[in-house]
Amino acid sequence: MLELRPNCECCDRDLPPDSGEALICSFECTWCRDCAETKLGMRCPNCGGELVARPVRPANKLAQFPASTVRKHRPEKCGEAA
Numbered sequence: 001m002l003e004l005r006p007n008c009e010c011c012d013r014d015l016p017p018d019s020g021e022a023l024i025c026s027f028e029c030t031w032c033r034d035c036a037e038t039k040l041g042m043r044c045p046n047c048g049g050e051l052v053a054r055p056v057r058p059a060n061k062l063a064q065f066p067a068s069t070v071r072k073h074r075p076e077k078c079g080e081a082a
């Protein structure tokens with residue numbers, strides 16, 4: 001099951017579970033579309049894997065299978081000052 005992390009690892013913007021702006025790699029490193037396209041070249045800087053759109057979990061499933069609330073923020077990985 002996907003963790004559905006709550007933010008972009010690069011710019012720390014919120015990516016709620018119903019966001020269409022979230023992209024993930026196979027390890028679920030999570031990025032917003034802006035960073036993925038403009039800074040990352042659609043590749044995960046942590047693992048080198050491709051980034052794909054994160055599926056949206058239906059709201060009626062989120063109560064039973066809640067999204068992660070653990071924020072990961074590592075801006076040094078995507079070329080921003082830490």
Ligand SMILES: [Zn+2]
Binds near residue numbers: 009010033034
């Ligand atoms: Zn971002």
Ligand SMILES: [Zn+2]
Binds near residue numbers: 026027044046
């Ligand atoms: Zn990754």
